[in-house]
Amino acid sequence: MSSRMLRAGGAVYFRHIVGQSLTTARGLDHLRAHGAFVLVCNHTSYLDHFVLTFALEAMREGGWWFLTKKESFDDPLARRWTRAWNGIPVDRERMETQTVREVRRRLGEGDVVCVYPEGTRGSDSRRMRAFRPGAFHFAVSEGVPIVPAVIVGAEAVLPKGRLRPRKGRIDLQIGPPLTADAAGSQRDRAARLAAVSRAWMQSALDEVWTRRAGGILGEIGVLERVVDLRRRGMLVGARRRSLELLIRGALTGVPVSEPEPPGVWPRSRVRALLSDRRNTA
Structure with a gap:
C-alpha cells in the first residue's frame, strides 16, 4: 500500500476522532504566520499528531513536518505510514547530522517543523516533563520563531497502548510566536527561549484545566x-x-x-x- 493511500485512509479515521472530540481550539490565527517556524507542543497521546496536523492543514498554505522517533521507521509498513504523515526520523538520545540537515532544509523552504520538546509521551496533560533543547536550538540557529501549543485531553481519548478511542473532549490552545533575544551565546539564547516557551505552555495548561473545572461545571x-x-x-x-x-x-x-x-x-x-x-x- 502506498504512502498516499495510507494517509488517505488514516485521515478519514483520525479526522472523525478529532472531529468528535475537539471542543475548543484557540489561537489558531497564530498558525497563519507566513514563513517558517518551529511548533512545540506537550505530548501525551498519539492523537496529538493528528490534532496538530488538522489544525495546520486548516490554517496554513505551506508544508509541515514532525520530528518522529527513529524507531517508527524500522518496520517497512510503519516507515511508510510515518512518512505519509511527514515524519522526520530523530534519535531521541543524540541529534544526528542527517536530522539537522533535514530540519534546516525544511525551515529554509518556509515550512513548519513540529517538535515535542519533552522527547516522549507523558501521561498527564497537567504537567510536562523536562524539555530537551533541540527545538530551541533550531529556532535560534535558523532565525525562526517558536510557536508554542498545548493539547489537553487527548490522553483520555486515546491513551498510550490503546487502539480504540474513548469518548472525551480535547482542547487545543496555540500561543503567539516567540523569538530569541540577541544577547549571549546561541546556547544561552536557546535556553532562555525554552524557558519562555515552557512558561507560556504551563500557564496555558493551567488555564485550560481551570476553564474545564469551573466553566463546564458552572454551565x-x-x-x-x-x-x-x-x-x-x-x-x-x-x-x-x-x-x-x-x-x-x-x-x-x-x-x-x-x-x-x-x-x-x-x-x-x-x-x-x-x-x-x-x-x-
Missing part, C-alpha cells in the same frame, strides 16, 4: 447543586454518587464506573469537589 449547574445540597445536609448516598458521575462525565466523558484513564481528574479530586467548593479550580 451545567453542578456547582450550584452541590452548594445547595451541602447547605441542606443532603449531599449523601446515591445522590452524591450520581453527582460524582456527572462531574466526571462533564470533565472527561468517561463514566465513573470505568477504569480511570491517565490525564483526567482523579476520583479523589472529584470527591474533594463534593466536599468543599474551594477545590473547584
Whole structure:
C-alpha cells in the first residue's frame, strides 16, 4: 500500500476522532504566520499528531513536518505510514547530522517543523516533563520563531497502548510566536527561549484545566447543586454518587464506573469537589 493511500485512509479515521472530540481550539490565527517556524507542543497521546496536523492543514498554505522517533521507521509498513504523515526520523538520545540537515532544509523552504520538546509521551496533560533543547536550538540557529501549543485531553481519548478511542473532549490552545533575544551565546539564547516557551505552555495548561473545572461545571449547574445540597445536609448516598458521575462525565466523558484513564481528574479530586467548593479550580 502506498504512502498516499495510507494517509488517505488514516485521515478519514483520525479526522472523525478529532472531529468528535475537539471542543475548543484557540489561537489558531497564530498558525497563519507566513514563513517558517518551529511548533512545540506537550505530548501525551498519539492523537496529538493528528490534532496538530488538522489544525495546520486548516490554517496554513505551506508544508509541515514532525520530528518522529527513529524507531517508527524500522518496520517497512510503519516507515511508510510515518512518512505519509511527514515524519522526520530523530534519535531521541543524540541529534544526528542527517536530522539537522533535514530540519534546516525544511525551515529554509518556509515550512513548519513540529517538535515535542519533552522527547516522549507523558501521561498527564497537567504537567510536562523536562524539555530537551533541540527545538530551541533550531529556532535560534535558523532565525525562526517558536510557536508554542498545548493539547489537553487527548490522553483520555486515546491513551498510550490503546487502539480504540474513548469518548472525551480535547482542547487545543496555540500561543503567539516567540523569538530569541540577541544577547549571549546561541546556547544561552536557546535556553532562555525554552524557558519562555515552557512558561507560556504551563500557564496555558493551567488555564485550560481551570476553564474545564469551573466553566463546564458552572454551565451545567453542578456547582450550584452541590452548594445547595451541602447547605441542606443532603449531599449523601446515591445522590452524591450520581453527582460524582456527572462531574466526571462533564470533565472527561468517561463514566465513573470505568477504569480511570491517565490525564483526567482523579476520583479523589472529584470527591474533594463534593466536599468543599474551594477545590473547584
